[in-house]
Amino acid sequence: MFNGKCLCGAVQYSSPGPALFSVVCHCRDCQRASGTGGVPVLGVPKASFRQVGPLKQSRVVGGSGRPAVRNFCPECGSLLFGTPESASEMVTIYAGTLDDSSVFCPTEAIFVRQRPAWAALAIPLSEHSALPQPQTPNCGGAD
Ligand SMILES: [Zn+2]
Numbered sequence: 001m002f003n004g005k006c007l008c009g010a011v012q013y014s015s016p017g018p019a020l021f022s023v024v025c026h027c028r029d030c031q032r033a034s035g036t037g038g039v040p041v042l043g044v045p046k047a048s049f050r051q052v053g054p055l056k057q058s059r060v061v062g063g064s065g066r067p068a069v070r071n072f073c074p075e076c077g078s079l080l081f082g083t084p085e086s087a088s089e090m091v092t093i094y095a096g097t098l099d100d101s102s103v104f105c106p107t108e109a110i111f112v113r114q115r116p117a118w119a120a121l122a123i124p125l126s127e128h129s130a131l132p133q134p135q136t137p138n139c140g141g142a143d
């Protein structure tokens with residue numbers, strides 16, 4: 001079970017899982033959207049994902065050529081999850097918003113060519129300059 005919420009608590013979500021993939025995305029779009037060097041992303045099935053509370057969306061065309069939709073709390077601005085049009089059957093949870101973020105177990109780092117040295121990860125992950133094959137559903141990367 002993956003439960004989470006935004007900083008102010010106005011938006012809450014839950015998913016029974018399973019985790020379809022767990023990556024850290026270092027694409028420039030994720031860096032700009034989050035203000036960090038890489039965003040931890042957990043893919044879950046959209047069919048069983050539930051969310052309550054108000055949302056705003058930012059829509060930016062990602063590396064897939066389709067809009068990457070990032071959902072955030074209109075009250076506190078927390079980035080919560082993506083609903084990529086290039087993979088409409090899933091939701092991409094930003095792992096820092098999980099109630100227990102230790103359940104996030106990333107296996108891969110993607111778009112590492114765009115990762116600054118100061119954002120190197122403390123744990124060893126399989127690294128990819130873009131998206132691994134078969135294609136990992138994108139959080140919205142622009143490579
Ligand atoms: Zn909020």
Ligand SMILES: [Zn+2]
Binds near residue numbers: 025039140141142
């Ligand atoms: Zn990204």
